Amino acid sequence: MSAPHEMTAGDGPAARDSGEPVRNVTVRKLLRALWRDKLMLFPLLFLVALMVAAVGADLLAPHDPFDQNLRSRNVPPMSSPTSETSSFPYLLGADPLGRDLFSRLIYGARVSLAVGLSSVLASGTLGILLGLMAGYHRGWLDDLVMRGVDVLMGIPGLLLALFILFLVGTGFWNLVIVFALTRWMIYARVTRGLTLSFREQPFVEGAQTIGCSDSRIIFRHILPNLASPILVLATLEIAIVILAEAGLSFLGMGIQPPAPTWGRMVAEGRDYITSAWWLITFPGLAILLTALSLNLTSAWLRMVSDPVQRWRWFMGRPESRPEGDTELATAYSEPQSSRTDIESSEPAHGPAANGDHLLEVIDLRVNFRTPDGLLNAVNGISYTLNRGQTLAILGESGSGKTVSAEAVMGILDSPPAFVTGGSVLFDGNDLLQVSPSRRRRLCGERIAMIFQDPLTALNPAYTVGSQIAGMFQEHRGTSKREATAKAVELMDRVRIPSARERVHDYPHQFSGGMRQRVMIAAAIALDPDLLIADEPTTALDVTVQAQIMELLAELQLETGMGLILITHDLGVVADVADSVAVMYAGKIVETGPIEEIYSRPAHPYTKGLLESAPRVDRKMDSLQQISGAPPNLRFIPSGCPFHPRCAYVVDRCTVEPPPLYEVRHDRSASCHRIEDVMNVN
Amino acid sequence: MARYVARRLIQSLLVLAVVLTLVFFAGRVIGNPAALILGPEARAEDVKTLEERFGYDKPAIEQFGRYARGVVSGDFGNSWWQRRPALPMALERIPATLQLAAVTMLFALPLAMILGSLAAWKPGSPIDKGVNVISLTGASAVDFWIGLMLILFFAVQLRLLPTSGSGSLKFIILPALTLSLRPLGRVAQVTRSAMLDQLSKPYIKTARAKGFRERRIVLGEALKNAFIPIITLSGDEAISTLNGAVVVETVFAWPGIGLLIVSAVTNRDLPLIEALVFVVAIMIIVTNLLVDLTYSYLDPRVRYG
Ligand code: SF4
Numbered sequence: 001m002s003a004p005h006e007m008t009a010g011d012g013p014a015a016r017d018s019g020e021p022v023r024n025v026t027v028r029k030l031l032r033a034l035w036r037d038k039l040m041l042f043p044l045l046f047l048v049a050l051m052v053a054a055v056g057a058d059l060l061a062p063h064d065p066f067d068q069n070l071r072s073r074n075v076p077p078m079s080s081p082t083s084e085t086s087s088f089p090y091l092l093g094a095d096p097l098g099r100d101l102f103s104r105l106i107y108g109a110r111v112s113l114a115v116g117l118s119s120v121l122a123s124g125t126l127g128i129l130l131g132l133m134a135g136y137h138r139g140w141l142d143d144l145v146m147r148g149v150d151v152l153m154g155i156p157g158l159l160l161a162l163f164i165l166f167l168v169g170t171g172f173w174n175l176v177i178v179f180a181l182t183r184w185m186i187y188a189r190v191t192r193g194l195t196l197s198f199r200e201q202p203f204v205e206g207a208q209t210i211g212c213s214d215s216r217i218i219f220r221h222i223l224p225n226l227a228s229p230i231l232v233l234a235t236l237e238i239a240i241v242i243l244a245e246a247g248l249s250f251l252g253m254g255i256q257p258p259a260p261t262w263g264r265m266v267a268e269g270r271d272y273i274t275s276a277w278w279l280i281t282f283p284g285l286a287i288l289l290t291a292l293s294l295n296l297t298s299a300w301l302r303m304v305s306d307p308v309q310r311w312r313w314f315m316g317r318p319e320s321r322p323e324g325d326t327e328l329a330t331a332y333s334e335p336q337s338s339r340t341d342i343e344s345s346e347p348a349h350g351p352a353a354n355g356d357h358l359l360e361v362i363d364l365r366v367n368f369r370t371p372d373g374l375l376n377a378v379n380g381i382s383y384t385l386n387r388g389q390t391l392a393i394l395g396e397s398g399s400g401k402t403v404s405a406e407a408v409m410g411i412l413d414s415p416p417a418f419v420t421g422g423s424v425l426f427d428g429n430d431l432l433q434v435s436p437s438r439r440r441r442l443c444g445e446r447i448a449m450i451f452q453d454p455l456t457a458l459n460p461a462y463t464v465g466s467q468i469a470g471m472f473q474e475h476r477g478t479s480k481r482e483a484t485a486k487a488v489e490l491m492d493r494v495r496i497p498s499a500r501e502r503v504h505d506y507p508h509q510f511s512g513g514m515r516q517r518v519m520i521a522a523a524i525a526l527d528p529d530l531l532i533a534d535e536p537t538t539a540l541d542v543t544v545q546a547q548i549m550e551l552l553a554e555l556q557l558e559t560g561m562g563l564i565l566i567t568h569d570l571g572v573v574a575d576v577a578d579s580v581a582v583m584y585a586g587k588i589v590e591t592g593p594i595e596e597i598y599s600r601p602a603h604p605y606t607k608g609l610l611e612s613a614p615r616v617d618r619k620m621d622s623l624q625q626i627s628g629a630p631p632n633l634r635f636i637p638s639g640c641p642f643h644p645r646c647a648y649v650v651d652r653c654t655v656e657p658p659p660l661y662e663v664r665h666d667r668s669a670s671c672h673r674i675e676d677v678m679n680v681n
Numbered sequence: 682m683a684r685y686v687a688r689r690l691i692q693s694l695l696v697l698a699v700v701l702t703l704v705f706f707a708g709r710v711i712g713n714p715a716a717l718i719l720g721p722e723a724r725a726e727d728v729k730t731l732e733e734r735f736g737y738d739k740p741a742i743e744q745f746g747r748y749a750r751g752v753v754s755g756d757f758g759n760s761w762w763q764r765r766p767a768l769p770m771a772l773e774r775i776p777a778t779l780q781l782a783a784v785t786m787l788f789a790l791p792l793a794m795i796l797g798s799l800a801a802w803k804p805g806s807p808i809d810k811g812v813n814v815i816s817l818t819g820a821s822a823v824d825f826w827i828g829l830m831l832i833l834f835f836a837v838q839l840r841l842l843p844t845s846g847s848g849s850l851k852f853i854i855l856p857a858l859t860l861s862l863r864p865l866g867r868v869a870q871v872t873r874s875a876m877l878d879q880l881s882k883p884y885i886k887t888a889r890a891k892g893f894r895e896r897r898i899v900l901g902e903a904l905k906n907a908f909i910p911i912i913t914l915s916g917d918e919a920i921s922t923l924n925g926a927v928v929v930e931t932v933f934a935w936p937g938i939g940l941l942i943v944s945a946v947t948n949r950d951l952p953l954i955e956a957l958v959f960v961v962a963i964m965i966i967v968t969n970l971l972v973d974l975t976y977s978y979l980d981p982r983v984r985y986g
């Protein structure tokens with residue numbers, strides 16, 4: 001279950017060209033992958049053995065496959081032969097005509113592989129050519145080919161094959177033609193899709209501008225890049241064709257006697273099923289093992305050629321149960337314990353000093369375990385929130401603001417995210433210590449959360465009414481009718497017009513602002529004590545933004561719930577928030593009452609954020625951006641993490657991490673030059 | 682909705698007409714019907730006499746006119762093999778095949794969806810690996826052989842179930858089991874990936890924030906959205922059971938369409954084949970229509986004009 005090593009391995013031959021995708025399988029890559037997945041040796045060796053057997057059947061078969069010997073009719077496996085030509089035992093027994101089963105199996109491999117390989121070659125060539133033409137030239141040709149693909153894909157292949165064979169008769173080449181005609185579609189579809197996507201890419205467009213002919217572009221630039229996916233596909237198709245050939249043989253429509261085929265061997269053994277089990281068992285096993293080996297190889301090749309696939313395969317969907325994995329997580333938390341805590345002085349909030357805080361987050365830490373290593377998303381943040389208060393958590397994307405909120409909520413995607421330390425005291429209880437089921441019941445009931453994009457955050461398959469009503473049904477066991485009635489009330493309360501009529505509408509039938517109102521209605525359904533709003537207005541129109549903020553403020557006033565507003569835009573929350581915590585690189589760099597910070601920021605980053613936001617009291621032309629980009633969380637800069645972007649940076653900043661200094665009794669900032677920053681204005 | 686169904690029906694009828702025309706010309710142009718009846722070893726003058734007797738020597742257009750008139754009135758001519766009208770022969774086999782397909786799908790689909798969902802819920806878990814093995818087995822399954830091995834084990838060795846034929850419920854177990862291997866693996870695999878896709882969507886986070894139970898999140902929230910790809914594939918798989926039915930019905934002597942197809946092919950019975958193509962085409966069209974209807978029922982965003 002190793003993570004992909006060659007995410008960026010660029011050893012493909014295509015690397016020379018400008019930006020050509022490098023996803024092709026090379027021999028080196030294959031060998032390396034084989035070394036890692038040693039179990040793959042079995043199917044690969046089986047296939048090699050099969051090929052050797054097919055090619056060298058004349059030398060390898062201990063008996064003549066056609067040599068009838070009536071004295072050894074249906075003899076069981078390992079019998080000694082009665083024939084004069086060979087003294088080799090009948091390894092797998094003999095058939096009703098006294099022919100050696102093992103030798104016939106070896107010759108049968110020849111038929112199966114020959115039909116499989118030739119057919120795949122034929123259908124592949126046909127499909128790839130049609131797909132290339134359709135994808136490259138598009139237009140009517142594309143329509144025609146894709147229509148053909150759709151129609152043929154909708155017809156059961158074996159029936160079509162039977163019909164054609166019925167008309168043209170059986171035989172090797174007829175079989176190959178039948179498979180070419182009935183199995184080209186998948187290649188055409190894949191090739192066309194890839195060609196369409198390559199067409200738009202620089203390396204093809206570049207070739208076009210320098211005047212390469214179409215055929216040159218197709219064969220030199222597009223075709224080589226198809227190699228891996230086609231290889232994967234072709235391996236799979238060989239298995240399908242071999243299975244189909246066996247089926248046709250079994251029905252008597254395959255290659256005709258006397259040539260031994262696996263399918264017909266099973267059919268011939270049918271009459272002796274009670275007396276000679278080996279007659280059907282071994283040929284069937286041969287088909288099964290061949291198909292299985294080919295399928296395994298195909299799946300393996302796909303993983304080797306596309307490491308992301310492998311990663312996805314093993315990791316799959318991120319899960320959201322961080323509690324279950326805390327043991328694992330703590331094993332990864334050395335960075336935290338081995339570090340001297342710089343926020344040890346916690347001036348603004350005496351830790352756990354009083355129980356009347358609604359929410360108290362102390363030294364919360366979250367790590368992401370990714371294939372590329374550990375990522376410190378939240379590096380020990382602390383804040384408190386009282387009932388009826390609003391805290392704005394401000395930061396750019398990647399600052400850890402959303403991750404920390406999800407950690408509080410207990411809905412982190414784990415893996416890859418794990419809470420590695422700290423505590424989240426909600427009403428005095430540490431949420432990180434309570435059982436998952438208790439925590440789940442708190443969610444929605446006492447802590448609620450709304451999200452950035454209400455369209456994707458609502459389930460498209462349910463009516464808005466049922467998504468609100470679900471809260472009552474899940475937590476209170478309310479009947480559906482009653483819950484729907486309550487949903488209508490709530491929709492009224494968040495001022496969705498004609499709630500009664502719209503309760504049975506689906507999310508896609510609402511506007512963005514109305515959808516967010518639906519989200520809010522569901523969130524406040526059970527009168528939570530705390531509402532976390534993660535960028536609640538970012539996805540909305542400017543005019544709607546203010547209405548949503550107003551609604552939130554109003555609801556808070558009515559219910560007295562605590563509100564955490566996560567945003568990257570201080571302007572949005574300025575009117576509603578009581579205090580603000582500014583996050584940078586997973587830490588709180590400044591915190592305090594909003595007016596204070598708004599008028600006199602103490603941290604250069606806050607100052608930058610304020611200056612980059614349009615404000616009524618400042619002329620638009622003085623609007624400026626903070627230069628540089630937020631740090632890569634895997635390589636957080638030494639000293640003060642903000643120093644590469646800071647206008648106030650001094651030598652000390654690059655080595656010594658600034659602690660969270662108390663600016664006033666209720667304000668703090670983590671900067672070595674607080675005085676200078678505050679006094680520059 | 683009604684308009685959509687009507688449009689699809691008209692489209693389907695057109696496709697059907699095209700298919701039947703193709704089949705007719707394939708039968709007369711690629712193959713020579715008289716030669717088909719008599720087999721490869723027939724003498725030329727015998728072929729000629731037969732051609733004259735059945736009118737196969739007439740111009741193709743004239744023959745086609747007769748054929749088309751016949752098809753419209755449901756007359757595909759007499760089966761050469763059984764010497765009775767071909768269409769009723771084909772039609773009377775439908776219930777047996779439908780029964781087999783229904784039992785197969787009713788067994789395979791729910792099981793596949795549950796397994797696939799569980800696999801997606803905990804990737805890398807034993808269930809996930811099990812789903813992998815099942816779908817790999819399904820993709821590699823040699824259906825006729827598996828059927829025979831099941832007969833060998835359950836019917837011959839244990840004497841629990843009948844070897845072949847039809848009648849009581851007991852007869853359907855082994856064929857349906859054989860037939861369900863492939864759809865089971867394929868649908869489980871598609872369910873897994875569709876569910877992985879859905880479980881990473883933001884609305885799942887919402888559901889967690891709402892404090893919903895995992896079972897409700899996986900089966901209620903995500904699965905309902907994953908249904909679209911699953912239903913699409915299930916429709917395809919239902920159609921492909923016809924492939925499997927040909928082989929499995931032969932193995933178990935199950936008197937369905939598949940067995941008749943094999944008989945028609947081995948007896949070189951052109952009218953019967955034509956009637957069977959007609960019946961199979963209708964079965965496919967109806968299945969596709971059902972899939973389409975299921976879509977619009979499941980996905981509120983699908984609105985037909
Ligand atoms: S500590 Fe230095 S680098 Fe960091 S914000 Fe303050 S002045 Fe800038």
